[in-house]
Every structure is written in C-alpha cells, then in structure tokens.
Amino acid sequence: MKLYYAPGxxxxxxxIALIESKLPFTTDxxxxxxxxxxxxEDYTAVNPKGYVPALGLDAGGxxxxxVAILGYIADRVGNLMPQGPLGRFRALEALAYISTELHKSFAPFFKPGSSDEAKSAAKTQLGKRFGLFEDALASQEFALGDQFGVADCYLFVMLFWAREKVGLDLPPNLSSYYERLSQRAAIQQALAEEGLGD
Ligand SMILES: N[C@@H](CCC(=O)N[C@@H](CS)C(=O)NCC(=O)O)C(=O)O
Incomplete structure (x- = not known):
C-alpha cells in the first residue's frame, strides 16, 4: 500500500493507523x-478529488x-476497532462524526480570507462537538473504550489542529488523552516522518 499525504x-x-496496523506500506x-x-506523480491522476489522503492498494486501485481508508485499515487487522457484533459500526459511527462534525468545522482556519467572525463561530462549534469525547473519556482510556483504534488516530489529528491551529483550550479529559496519545510510539513515528516531531 502507498499512502499519499501532506504533512500535518x-x-x-x-x-498513524498504518503504523499501528504493522501492515507494510510506503508513503508519497x-x-x-x-x-x-x-x-x-501527477496527483490529480492518482486522486481526481485533488486532496489527501489517498491510499494506493496492493491489488491496484x-x-x-x-472514513473509508481508516475503516479499510481497521478491517484488515481487526484490532483497531471495538470488538463484538456492533464494533465496526461503532467505529464507523465515530469516524463519521469526526469527519463531518469536527474535521469540517475547522474549515475557516484553513480557508484563506476567513473572517474573524467565522473563526470564532467555528471555535465555539468545535468546543461543543469535542464535548462528546470529553464526556466519554471520563470513564474510558480511548475514544471508544479501553482499546486504541482508528477513531483515536483521527481524533488525535483533530486535537493536534485544535492546539496548533486554533489555540483551543482543551477540557481536562481531552487534554490528558492528547498528552497520553502524544507519547504513543506510532504517533511519534508518524509525526517525525512528516517532519513534525519535537
Ligand atoms: N472528505 C475528505 C476531506 C479531505 C481533506 O479535507 N483534505 C485536506 C487536508 S486535511 C486537503 O487535502 N486539502 C487540500 C485541498 O482541498 O486542496 C476526507 O475526509 O478524506
């Protein structure tokens, strides 16, 4: 597999998920x-959508x-999503929430020329949407329970942006979760490989 990425x-x-999975992969x-x-490579030929991520598959395509890439990686290894009959759907539920309710709320911080008003509204919205995980982390170690998984990989990046791009003050459970994940070997390796390490 080959992951097409942009730093940060x-x-x-x-x-992070690929490193955690221990599956063989390269990056571009x-x-x-x-x-x-x-x-x-001409990236528009790889992914006509023009944005990252894209994952080149060993079988072609x-x-x-x-949501699809993280779900695919989790399905390949089985230990990066919750167990049980609803496990993969709990993972998809969390990935969809992170993608549509958190990730997209960062738009004003990436779009050149966004107004201060739009940024302030987005910051308020992000604070609310992170609340779901703040509450969950009061009684569990990771986003979906006591096992690290692909939802944590995605949530880590949202918190990384919240700190680095937005200057959002994280509430206590999310703050200690972020510090714990920052010490995780796969996360340190991914950050270093993207030129973002300490
Ligand atoms: N719906 C896509 C969104 C991906 C996305 O927002 N990618 C951003 C980086 S975080 C990007 O490549 N932006 C550059 C661009 O759109 O030109 C997904 O969830 O994979």
Missing part, C-alpha cells in the same frame, strides 16, 4: 498546490476519504 493534514490519521508526499508528489 488529516492524512496524518491514516499514517503530496504538494497540494502543485498537485504533484515527491515521487513525481486507489481508496480515498478518511
């Missing part, structure tokens, strides 16, 4: 402005969208 973008979630860094990759 949402593709960091997939990068995408220049999102030029739409080319470090290995010299390319998978896009964080």
């Amino acid at each position: 973008a949402c593709s960091l979630a997939d990068h 860094k995408v220049d999102l402005k030029a739409r080319t990759t470090a290995e010299g 390319v998978l896009t969208e964080n």
Whole structure:
C-alpha cells in the first residue's frame, strides 16, 4: 500500500493507523498546490478529488476519504476497532462524526480570507462537538473504550489542529488523552516522518 499525504493534514490519521496496523506500506508526499508528489506523480491522476489522503492498494486501485481508508485499515487487522457484533459500526459511527462534525468545522482556519467572525463561530462549534469525547473519556482510556483504534488516530489529528491551529483550550479529559496519545510510539513515528516531531 502507498499512502499519499501532506504533512500535518488529516492524512496524518491514516499514517498513524498504518503504523499501528504493522501492515507494510510506503508513503508519497503530496504538494497540494502543485498537485504533484515527491515521487513525481501527477496527483490529480492518482486522486481526481485533488486532496489527501489517498491510499494506493496492493491489488491496484486507489481508496480515498478518511472514513473509508481508516475503516479499510481497521478491517484488515481487526484490532483497531471495538470488538463484538456492533464494533465496526461503532467505529464507523465515530469516524463519521469526526469527519463531518469536527474535521469540517475547522474549515475557516484553513480557508484563506476567513473572517474573524467565522473563526470564532467555528471555535465555539468545535468546543461543543469535542464535548462528546470529553464526556466519554471520563470513564474510558480511548475514544471508544479501553482499546486504541482508528477513531483515536483521527481524533488525535483533530486535537493536534485544535492546539496548533486554533489555540483551543482543551477540557481536562481531552487534554490528558492528547498528552497520553502524544507519547504513543506510532504517533511519534508518524509525526517525525512528516517532519513534525519535537
Ligand atoms: N472528505 C475528505 C476531506 C479531505 C481533506 O479535507 N483534505 C485536506 C487536508 S486535511 C486537503 O487535502 N486539502 C487540500 C485541498 O482541498 O486542496 C476526507 O475526509 O478524506
């Protein structure tokens, strides 16, 4: 597999998940402005959507969208989503929430020319949407229970942005969760490989 990523973008979630999965993979860094990759590919030919992430599959073809890529990785290994008959649906439920309710709420912080008003409204919305995980983390170690999984990979990136891009003060449970995850080997490795380590 080959992960197409941009440093510190949402593709960091997939990068972390791939390291956690211990499946073999390579990476290719995408220049999102030029739409080319470090290995010299035309990125629009890889992913006509033009954005990261994209995952080149061993059997051929390319998978896009964080929810699908993270779900695919979790399905391949089985230990990155909750167990039980509803486990994969709990993972999809969390990934969909993170994608649509958290990830998209960061838009004003990435879009050039966004007004202070739009940023302030987004900050308020993010604070509310993170509340679901703040409450859950009062009684469990990870986003979906006591086992690390793909939802944590994605939630980590949202918290990384909340700290780095928005300057959001994280409530106590999320703050200690973020500090714990920051010490995790796969997360440190992914950050270092993207040039974002300490
Ligand atoms: N719906 C997509 C959104 C991916 C996305 O927002 N990618 C951003 C980086 S976090 C990007 O590549 N933006 C550059 C662009 O759109 O040109 C997914 O969840 O995978």
